[in-house]
Amino acid sequence: TMQLAGLLSDSPRRSGQRSLPQKAAQAMNALLLERGWRKDQILEAYLNLVPFRGETVGLAALSQVLFGKAPSGLDAREAAIAAALV
Numbered sequence: 689t690m691q692l693a694g695l696l697s698d699s700p701r702r703s704g705q706r707s708l709p710q711k712a713a714q715a716m717n718a719l720l721l722e723r724g725w726r727k728d729q730i731l732e733a734y735l736n737l738v739p740f741r742g743e744t745v746g747l748a749a750l751s752q753v754l755f756g757k758a759p760s761g762l763d764a765r766e767a768a769i770a771a772a773l774v
Contacts, residue, residue, distance in 0.1 A: 692734040693717040738774055747774070 693714045694706075706714065721730055735747040744753050747770060751759045755766050762770065 689718040689721050689730050690714060692730055692737070693721060695734070695737045695739075735774070740773060 696717065697710070697714055725733075737746060739745050740750050740753075744750055747759055750770055750773065751757060751762060751766075754770070755762060759767075759770070
């Protein structure tokens with residue numbers, strides 16, 4: 689949930705680091721997400737927003753780039769590779 693809260697944050701990041709006030713705001717946003725969303729909704733949102741190298745954002749984009757197909761079409765080996773990259 690903290691990872692999703694960080695992805696949803698408008699706070700600028702330098703070198704991937706956040707200040708203490710930014711981290712506190714991220715924690716508060718994570719608590720709000722936990723109160724309003726189910727775990728499966730949080731995971732789905734994270735998987736749709738997680739950045740990979742370059743301009744690839746989300747598991748669906750990663751699946752297309754690496755395997756040329758939608759995530760629903762991945763076999764067990766391909767799914768394991770995608771999961772390891774998350």
